[in-house]
Amino acid sequence: MPGLFKTEAVVLRSFRYGEADRILHLYTPDRGRIGAVAKGVRRIKSRFGGRLEPLFRVALVLHEGRGELATVTSASTIHPHARLRERPESLRRAGQACEAVLRLFDTEEPNAPVYNLLCRELALLDERAEAATRAQALAFRLKLLLAAGFAPELAACASCGEREHLGAFSASAGGVVCVGCEAGSFPLDRSAHEFLVEALTRPLADAPAAPESALAQADRAIAETLEHHAHVRLARVA
Amino acid sequence: MSSLSPPVNRLITELSRLPGVGQRTAQRLAFHILRLPPEEALPLAEAIREVKEKVGQCEVCFNLAVGPRCRICEDERRDPSLICVVEEPSDILPIERTNEFNGRYHVLGGALSPIDGVDPEDIRIPELLERVAAGGVREVVVATNSTTTGEATALYIAEQMRERSPNVAVTRLASGLPVGADLEYADEITLGRALRARREL
Numbered sequence: 404m405p406g407l408f409k410t411e412a413v414v415l416r417s418f419r420y421g422e423a424d425r426i427l428h429l430y431t432p433d434r435g436r437i438g439a440v441a442k443g444v445r446r447i448k449s450r451f452g453g454r455l456e457p458l459f460r461v462a463l464v465l466h467e468g469r470g471e472l473a474t475v476t477s478a479s480t481i482h483p484h485a486r487l488r489e490r491p492e493s494l495r496r497a498g499q500a501c502e503a504v505l506r507l508f509d510t511e512e513p514n515a516p517v518y519n520l521l522c523r524e525l526a527l528l529d530e531r532a533e534a535a536t537r538a539q540a541l542a543f544r545l546k547l548l549l550a551a552g553f554a555p556e557l558a559a560c561a562s563c564g565e566r567e568h569l570g571a572f573s574a575s576a577g578g579v580v581c582v583g584c585e586a587g588s589f590p591l592d593r594s595a596h597e598f599l600v601e602a603l604t605r606p607l608a609d610a611p612a613a614p615e616s617a618l619a620q621a622d623r624a625i626a627e628t629l630e631h632h633a634h635v636r637l638a639r640v641a
Numbered sequence: 642m643s644s645l646s647p648p649v650n651r652l653i654t655e656l657s658r659l660p661g662v663g664q665r666t667a668q669r670l671a672f673h674i675l676r677l678p679p680e681e682a683l684p685l686a687e688a689i690r691e692v693k694e695k696v697g698q699c700e701v702c703f704n705l706a707v708g709p710r711c712r713i714c715e716d717e718r719r720d721p722s723l724i725c726v727v728e729e730p731s732d733i734l735p736i737e738r739t740n741e742f743n744g745r746y747h748v749l750g751g752a753l754s755p756i757d758g759v760d761p762e763d764i765r766i767p768e769l770l771e772r773v774a775a776g777g778v779r780e781v782v783v784a785t786n787s788t789t790t791g792e793a794t795a796l797y798i799a800e801q802m803r804e805r806s807p808n809v810a811v812t813r814l815a816s817g818l819p820v821g822a823d824l825e826y827a828d829e830i831t832l833g834r835a836l837r838a839r840r841e842l
Binding site: 416417418421422447448450451452453454456457458480483485488489490491494495498499501502505638 | 660661755756757787788789790792793796797800819821822826827828829830831833
């Protein structure tokens with residue numbers, strides 16, 4: 404319905420449009436992912452300043468017309484995430500988080516847990532330089548899978564329900580599998596399995612540490628689950 | 642449209658390819674060109690032909706150049722030990738207008754953006770690192786845009802330079818309040834940086 408509306412949003416991505424405008428991809432708690440145009444934002448004296456740069460969490464007033472894109476009419480900062488912008492690794496991880504949300508949640512269907520998760524991830528990367536790790540990035544991606552409804556089965560064999568001898572992962576089966584159901588799977592070490600369980604159950608700020616080999620297996624499990632169930636191929640979390 | 646002759650249609654089609662020019666504007670421009678006497682209309686066509694035939698890239702800094710090197714790289718009064726890194730050739734003009742910079746430039750041709758698939762090899766970062774490693778450079782001023790992608794590019798360049806050419810200073814353009822702007826409209830990052838970089842009067 405055309406008219407003004409207010410919403411909170413995280414700016415996931417922006418690109419230049421026209422002489423001084425930008426098109427924004429926003430993730431909102433109540434409208435999912437929306438597109439908007441910020442007019443004149445590239446001018447030095449724009450009243451928006453830097454508030455509509457990617458990674459900003461903002462409170463917006465937008466005008467919805469008949470077109471696909473809303474127009475930003477006002478923006479105020481909720482969290483600028485200023486510190487993470489000055490640390491290359493934190494900035495890289497924040498970009499990965501935004502990309503995952505952008506690719507996995509590309510409709511206007513609202514998903515407040517995804518919004519909250521993204522806000523927590525960006526705040527964490529901003530507060531703690533040491534949070535910019537591969538393990539933490541994987542924990543975030545795993546929780547996104549949960550929010551999207553694609554969390555892998557980790558407690559029992561996804562094929563037969565067996566609770567012992569779980570040594571492999573099968574995206575097509577939907578989680579860990581036992582020795583008897585290994586077809587089409589790849590080996591998953593105990594440490595990788597434990598990492599997946601703990602990363603899914605612990606708070607985001609307490610992502611577990613794990614050896615690189617376990618993280619590589621966890622990364623593969625998450626990537627294959629995304630590809631198989633969500634048909635989304637994301638760059639691996641290096 | 643179909644009532645117009647093919648050459649006019651072609652002119653409208655070509656004009657409408659320009660950025661920010663829609664079909665209606667293209668028609669207005671086409672009819673304006675048609676009304677002009679030949680001595681006013683043809684220089685436009687000639688100017689387009691000339692830039693496409695003669696203007697290329699400087700082999701040193703990748704600025705626009707007629708011939709192998711741009712005018713800035715050929716100017717011996719410019720300090721070759723000071724390199725200003727910009728995203729696009731158009732970014733050189735505002736810096737030149739300040740009359741504050743007497744070094745040379747390096748045009749990257751974009752900014753890093755993994756989300757859009759732009760990696761260091763896709764812009765001229767390897768060429769910059771090679772140019773600096775060849776010697777004779779004391780400072781690299783990173784003047785990429787003050788955007789998330791511009792900042793990411795600046796951080797990456799600083800990191801690479803620290804590893805490969807540790808004796809070369811890497812500086813970043815300061816960010817702060819634009820002259821003539823009201824404080825109440827400043828965003829938190831800009832104002833925060835302006836406060837941190839405040840100077841004694």
